[in-house]
Amino acid sequence: MKMGNYSAVTEFFLVGLSKYPEIQLVLFMLCLIMYVIILLGNSLLIVISILDSRLHTPMYFFLGNLSFLDICYTSSSIPPMLIIFKSGRKSISIIGCALQMVISLGLGSTECVLLAVMAYDRYVAICNPLRYPIIMNKVLYVHMAAWSWTIGCLNSLVQTVMTMILPFCGNNMGNYSAVTEFFLVGLSKYPELQLILFVLCLIMYVIILLGNSLLIVISILDSRLHTPMYFFLGNLSFLDICYTSSSIPPMLIIFKSGRKSISFTGCALQMVISLGLGSTECVLLAVMAYDRYVAICNPLRYPIIMNKVLYVHMAAWSWTIGCLNSLVQTVMTMILPFCGNNVIDHITCEILALLKLVCSDISMNVSIMTVTSIVLLIIPLLLIFISYVFILSSILRINSAEGRKKAFSTCSAHLT
Template identity: 65%
Template sequence: MRSIKMATTNWTVVSNFVFLGFSLYPNIEITIFILCLLIYLITLLGNIILISSTILDSRLHTPMYFFLSNLSFLDICYTSSALTPMLTNFISGKNTISFLGCAVQMYFSLAMGSTECVLLSLMAYDRYVAICNPLRYPVIMNKRVCVQIAAGSWVTGCLTALVEALSVLHQSLCGNSIINHFTCEILAVLKLVCVDISMVQLIMLVISVLLLPIPMLLICVSYALILSNILRIRSGDGRSKAFSTCAAHLTVVVLFYGTALSMYLKPPAVDSQEVDKFMALVYVGVTPMLNPIIYSLRNKEVKAAVKKLLRATTQESLGF
């Protein structure tokens, strides 16, 4: 670990960081690595299949699957930014990362997570329009609007992440460069700052409120309106299927937003870094793995598209 002494202060500019990861739990460290590897591989497979099926099957060229493709690409980037370095470090036995590498990792994790917060709420609105106002759905959710919604989600997520990352990275760090996490998570890095961080905490609080409880409230309102519309369905099977779909969607939403809310909106005095590490695995690993399964791979249209894709891939590999 290398550091450069500053002449005017007793602070240090850290050039490398060391991850503690799950080394405090040697008995389950290998188990966590295997689980994370499986989660990552399943996430890649599920989301790549969904993206490929959506692109290749013209029947899936609809607003819903356009947003799901964005979500899948987002989940691949999100999980890769957090879990790939962790898995690589575990295999290589090196738990270090450069300052620049840490900055890039922090930004991408924040950007992908923030974008997902916005995108999930807008996807709930899309479902609300489709179910509660089906006749006007093609007009309201036209191609131009869909592109604007997706682009707005990405721009919002990337800009808020830039503000948060810059507010932390320009702070002076103390000599301690050990990050008690498996990634350059912004709250864990803040623990290394040895100056007043009240302004940074205020910035993070404002952004967290904008990206977590407000989108979650919009999702809950959308699904409440959807459920009230579902109750008018006379068919018992139709109601059961609709309730099952909504319950599955809300489960993913609660997992993602719930764990993020408990981390980013808890009182500053509460120190729960060990718990935070395990909760981070839920929203950077488990929810991206579940998203393609919950949102789309259970649908008949997607199942048919996946079978068509697999059949074409098999025939091509066999030379037919």
């Protein structure tokens, strides 16, 4: 079991300006005054832009987002600084440090994208004033703001993950060694099954790859299949290809070569990909159930409701939610200290298996997993169930047997 010759960092010490104790009080007062001004000024702008209907425009919507971002950014940095200046306590836990990095980097990245979006808004308003209300409609500017926040969050989560999974070699160390790799020992007790499992997994992988690739190609080439249902099916097929490609090839390597070790970074990436794709699939299946509900229960309004803008955004948000969930859970797992044992009784890296190797409190991780399981598993299942209750009742009201058969056939792709 390979361990690093360094210990795991459990906290950091923030020693900036600690050499100048005589200015601590002055800095405390300046930061406090600045924080209050920022808080009041931005809060006032947000309240005014909400209450005054004349300010319900794209420009003030973006300014409101920028003000809220400014409040969040200062609230994540100035209060901790005030505590340091006042109490003299300069330590911060590794989880606290990771959260501070995620928030500050995420808000900073969001601000950069939001400023570019605001520049585009001003360009359209001045260079195309007559078309401005049509181009910058509510759907567009709300989505532009939403994507600004999403891009910022994804950037900060990715960079924080890639930083916090690295080993730190410093002074603030725990009394346990840092794990640099894991050993996947699932099914290793049955060597006689290795060849059979290798062949079965290979055949299954080839079938999944060919079947899903064929569906994607056909749905792209055949213009009759350019519908929301086949668009979602194409996303689901692509997701299936990615999911199997992230798990089956590593399993084949283990079965064939017998090499069962995986690096710390490799394990984190495997967790991010598998959990992200699994979460995305749950949301995507709920979205597809809604699509079938509208198609069967509101057939005349279906082309209007499920327009291209809506279904493309629904798919995009499914992927985004899945990625955000996986990044958050992986960060919260990989920044925890592991105690010596680096043997995982599975053939892939899984969060629950890794949490068993952690030697600190995992209650926060369990709480996050519980909440995300409810949001991304139970709620989508309930939405699918409710959708099909309405679908079934609508189908049973159809008089002709042919009509009922046709309605059922449109749901078959989603149900299978």
